[in-house]
Amino acid sequence: MLSYQHIYHAGNPADLHKHALLAVMLARLTEKPKPLSYLETHAGRALYDLASDEARKTGEAEAGIGALSGLFAPDHPFAEVLSRVRAREGRTAYPGSPLIASELLREGDSLHLAELHPQEQAALAQAMGRRAKVHRQDGYEMAMSLCPPEPRRGLLMIDPSYEVKTEYDRVPQVIRQLHRAWNVGVLVVWYPILKDARHRPMLRALEALDLPKVLRSEVSFPPVRAGHGMVGSGMFVANTPYGTEDEAARLAAAFREIA
Helix, strand or coil: CCCCCHHHCCCCHHHHHHHHHHHHHHHHHCCCCCCCEEEECCCCCCEEECCCHHHHHHCHHHHCHHHHHHHCCCCCHHHHHHHHHHHHHCCCEEECHHHHHHHHCCECEEEEEECCCHHHHHHHHHHHHHHCEEECCCHHHHHHHHCCCCCCCEEEEECCCCCCCCHHHHHHHHHHHHHHHCCCCEEEEEEEEECCCCCHHHHHHHHHCCCCCCEEEEEECCCCCCCCCEEEEEEEEECCCCCHHHHHHHHHHHHHHHC
């Protein structure tokens, strides 16, 4: 979907849920000295300015990181990344998932990021520098061509916009193929929870795959603006790293208090 730009939504409540869980999973994985691979199918530009005209137009960040930064203790992996990025890039900077991964991974770990939108891809390449291999390629095709990656330990993030409705059918098919090729990989799917619950058939298809160590984390929140259809955020994880369940439970409880 070449019209989609995440800057209009960066830092919203769904981002906080997604990025908090991702940061905890990567922190857990890096506790062991063995190297990791990180792959992302819909990377975006990696670094966002919440003072930009696009971000201010929707105001979604105000309902997210602007209002909910207190959800994270200073030593939370996401809070630590946010603090480092803002110290370097300015107080209105917000890191997307590729930059979160880059900040948490180590020398010797590898990052492969796919982005088709030409402007987003150019901004992604600039933000990541030599830290990552940036692919201007369909993200699913990239993932299938690389799996199993080297190093073999690692995590794959699938985070499409879902503006194309066929995405809901494609994701389970891709996950099935990727798990067959890379049975030790942590496979992560983010999905929006909309008022019409269109995500449910996709979840049923994912759960029917009978993948190992599955976590389904969902949080609810009020619409960030009038007429907005998203009322929650979900993460489906296979081969869930130890300790992720605790963070998922903490986030669910914290979001219930603000709903």
